[in-house]
Amino acid sequence: MSALEAARIARLSDSAYYIPDFITEDEESKLLQKINSVPPPRWTQLSHRRLQTWPSTLSKSNTLLSAPLPAWLQDPIIHPRLEALGCFADSPHQGPNHVLINEYQPGQGIMPHEDGPAYYPLVVTVSIGAPIVLDIYEKSGGGEESGCLDRTPRFRVLQEPRSLLITTAGLYTQYLHGIEERLRDEELGREGICNWELLGNAKVYSAGFYDRKTRISLTYRDVLKVAKVGNSMRFLTAGR
Numbered sequence: 677m678s679a680l681e682a683a684r685i686a687r688l689s690d691s692a693y694y695i696p697d698f699i700t701e702d703e704e705s706k707l708l709q710k711i712n713s714v715p716p717p718r719w720t721q722l723s724h725r726r727l728q729t730w731p732s733t734l735s736k737s738n739t740l741l742s743a744p745l746p747a748w749l750q751d752p753i754i755h756p757r758l759e760a761l762g763c764f765a766d767s768p769h770q771g772p773n774h775v776l777i778n779e780y781q782p783g784q785g786i787m788p789h790e791d792g793p794a795y796y797p798l799v800v801t802v803s804i805g806a807p808i809v810l811d812i813y814e815k816s817g818g819g820e821e822s823g824c825l826d827r828t829p830r831f832r833v834l835q836e837p838r839s840l841l842i843t844t845a846g847l848y849t850q851y852l853h854g855i856e857e858r859l860r861d862e863e864l865g866r867e868g869i870c871n872w873e874l875l876g877n878a879k880v881y882s883a884g885f886y887d888r889k890t891r892i893s894l895t896y897r898d899v900l901k902v903a904k905v906g907n908s909m910r911f912l913t914a915g916r
């Protein structure tokens with residue numbers, strides 16, 4: 677990942693990279709327009725956010741039925757930009773094959789969790805619409821869920837709209853991540869935000885807070901187990 681050295685979030689050692697303005701405003705509007713014009717059944721309404729899964733949901737055995745991602749999710753994010761960064765060069769399929777799109781209204785979030793073994797341990801997140809703070813928690817020594825709810829985050833990453841966040845290595849395997857359900861993100865500054873020096877426009881946050889607006893993330897991943905269409909009958913009956 678040497679091409680990414682300038683984007684490394686130093687406080688997160690070698691496990692996270694942040695690039696502001698990874699896409700243009702025009703590309704951001706086109707993505708928003710595409711995401712918001714899919715047929716309604718494409719959305720899964722969850723209790724605290726809604727979600728699209730491309731090209732399809734994984735099977736119970738965490739297998740992806742092989743299918744290309746739609747062109748609007750590939751260009752220009754995968755080709756040429758992620759390819760130029762080389763960040764999936766070492767992953768089994770040499771590129772992402774799965775994208776989750778999460779939408780958070782003000783007050784919504786995602787519980788601290790880890791992304792788990794279905795994926796190669798590398799997640800690339802494009803943020804659009806509005807900023808949001810991603811909280812990173814140490815896995816507690818005393819059992820998976822203990823005390824998670826009232827724990828304070830170990831690190832906080834501010835994701836500006838149009839930015840790219842790469843999480844990998846220790847951050848993927850040793851920590852949990854989540855987004856607090858709140859209407860306002862506060863305590864923004866050099867102290868509390870671990871990628872503050874890398875922000876594209878830190879001035880916007882100089883008041884130390886902002887009110888949440890609708891924020892959408894596109895998380896690009898490489899699913900390890902992929903079934904070819906020719907084997908789809910085996911795939912469909914597996915794990916049932």
Ligand SMILES: O=C(O)CCC(=O)C(=O)O
Nearest residue numbers: 776778786791801893895
């Ligand atoms: O929206 C985000 O940035 C995080 C989403 C996430 O953690 C997930 O979908 O696993």
Ligand SMILES: [Fe+2]
Nearest residue numbers: 789790791853
């Ligand atoms: Fe996640």
